[in-house]
Amino acid sequence: MGKSIATALLLASCSLFAAGAANAETLRLAYGTAPVSADPYPYSDTQTGSLSEHVFEMLVGLDDAPLLAKDWAWESDKAIVFNLRDGVNFSNGAPFTARDVVYSMCRMMYRVDGKANVVTSALGPVTNVVAVDDHKARFETTAPYPIITQKLKFLKILSAEAAGIEGDIAFDQDGDCGISASYPSQADFDAGSAAIGTGPYIYESFQATGDANLVRNENYWGEKPEWDRVEIRSVPNNGARIAGLLAGDYDIIERPSAEDLQVIERDPNFAYSTVPGLQTIFLVLDTNAEGAAGVTAADGSAPLADVRVRQALSMAIDRKAITERLFAGNATPANQFAPSYMPGAPEMPELITDLDQAKALLAEAGYADGFEIELNVPADRYTNGQLVAQAITQYWTRLGVKVTLRTEPWSVFQTRRTEGQMGVFMYGWGHPQGAAQLISGAFAQRNDDLGLGAANFSSYDNPDFEAAMQAWAVEVDPARSEELIAKAMAQSVADLPGIPLYYNHELWAHRAGIEISGGAEGRTVATMAHSR
Missing domain, CATH: 3.40.190.10 (Periplasmic binding protein-like II)
Incomplete structure (x- = not known):
């Protein structure tokens, strides 16, 4: 028991x-x-988001419905105008206006101690934010940026008045905006003095x-x-x-x-x-030809740089057994990097489990005697995460790979991941911004002008994938956008810079x-x- x-x-x-x-x-x-933290900007985890959304609201809701913006329209292919709700006040009584939108964007783009906020990179294509009048805000971009409304789901609106900011605010892409010295600190948010939002609840502590x-x-x-x-x-x-x-x-x-x-x-x-969720749990594999941290072969080569090795690692995993035995069916086996049942996700074939074929691929790649992998997993992050990691360790051991399982608290894990100390690690990525969210952030090459590649720890660089992602980033036609997502998704599943495992419910x-x-x-x- x-x-x-x-x-x-x-x-x-x-x-x-x-x-x-x-x-x-x-x-x-x-x-x-x-x-x-009570600061809604620096962190992307679900629990911090859950907490902050009691207090702070966005222009666009997570369900894509209008929230603080009552509607919006493209003024040109590089400018979108948001009409703001009348009669909205912050919890301190200050009226919500377009000036607060400009202030919030400045704060989002500003890198405190050099660290980006949740969607700083994703909003890189925004060149200007203008308070047209009290209830109208215009966002201008370097190029057509059709997914800006999806990115703005994570821009929590702060009160400029509560921060003591007076007069007009002129946006700049670095977020200094002439007011950075007045930005509240994380400690100010945690103490409650800066945690002033328009949401249904107020921080007591x-x-x-x-x-x-x-x-x-x-x-x-x-x-x-x-x-x-x-x-x-x-x-x-x-x-x-x-x-x-x-x-x-x-x-x-x-x-x-x-x-x-x-x-x-x-x-x-x-x-x-x-409810079937929008989060994909997957493994990130560092495909760097010069090697990956914690991955070693007897001949000094870089096993993960060979697609056959990555395919073998994927084939060795029994996703159905994981979802049925560890989740009692309350998870769905993954066949791609976006939940297969979400709108806009392409139709993809099932990822097969075949240990014999996996062993043959490994031998063909020159690793019949296996190699060593350190599998990194946060201990306190994902439901059944450690049990899943233990199952993967067993699957890869049967393949002939020597696995060292390393689990650690999320805070430690996150630091080591950021510092590039992990060649293989488990991660979860939600998709409230659409079916391309994971692949555009985790596998595309970094391009701040297009909002791509903010978290590419896989060293993945495929010209066909990159061309599809760059075209998708500026595509305004929904049908063509889905075609480009399908092309990029198929390429990423073929190349496996990561291994899709399952979709969380x-x-x-x-x-x-x-x-x-x-x-x-x-x-x-x-x-x-x-x-x-």
Whole structure:
């Protein structure tokens, strides 16, 4: 019996009492990973995004619907105008205007200590942002940039007034804008003084542990939030999360395991909700001909530079076994780098599992006796991530490859990844910006003017793939855009600068008295929860 199940069963006897003990006006959420900061700009992880979207809003919602912008239209092939909502105020009472849009773009483009923010690189094609009037903002770009609305889903709007910025703001691409000395620090956000948004909730507190308390924004411009108060706790341990739910400590928990779901199904006081998600879990392979960190061969060569080796590593993995046994079907085997069921994803054949063929490819490439790989995996990031990594280790061992599995906390993992210390690592990439999001960021060559290649750790450089991606980046015709995505996707799957594993389904376990309307992007927010 798994530890998670054992803990849960010990507490199940008190679950009926716990289910009725919750305060109906307070919603208690248990996140699987701690939000990093109340600052909404530097971090791209789901939990930090989930937290910040209680407080901050964007021009365009994650569902592509208008949010702070009521509509938009292209003024020319290089200029798009957003008409902003009237009557929206920040939580401090300051009116929301186009000046705040310019200020927010300046702050997004500014590299604090040389570090880019979430979409700094993706917004590189933006040459100017102009407050046409209080309720109209124009974005100008170097070339046609049809996916700008998708990128702006991650531009959280800040208050220029709250930052003490006076007068007009002139945008520049470096984000200095003549006001950089007045930008609030991350500490200012974490303390709450700079965390002023237009969203449905207001920060009461944020702790370095990632725990946060929020209170309802009584002056919110949109539909009144259902919950008076939201308490967010960070509980990385699966067993502790499910135990806390059954004990009545939490109303909703993220990422229940397959074992946890068995417990939930046996208790009528609890339920779980699931939706096919937009996140692809995959392995990044450094294809550099000069070698990859942690990958060694007896003859000193670079195994991952050979496509046959990459194909062999992919063929050795049984994706169906992983999704059925480790996820109880709550994940989908991947056949490409974007979820196959999402709009705009091309139709691709299944990625086969064939150990004999994989061994033949490895021998053909000159590695019949195998080689050594260090497989790097964050210990506290992805549902069942360590179990999946252990399965992959077994598959590759059967192939004849010697694998050293290295797991470490996300903070350490992220630093080592950024410093190029990993030749093979597990990663997850969401697709709220469309089917090309992963391949355009992880495999394209870096091109800030086109918003490409911001996270290419694979050293991948294929001229045909690159031509398709560069053409896609400026293509305004949707049908032609999908053709270019299909071409680039097929090339990347043929070359395998990474190995697609599976598509996460988003899962939440919760009290039976709560109904969840969670989105495929996997955010855990109070507005998705409703009392029955």
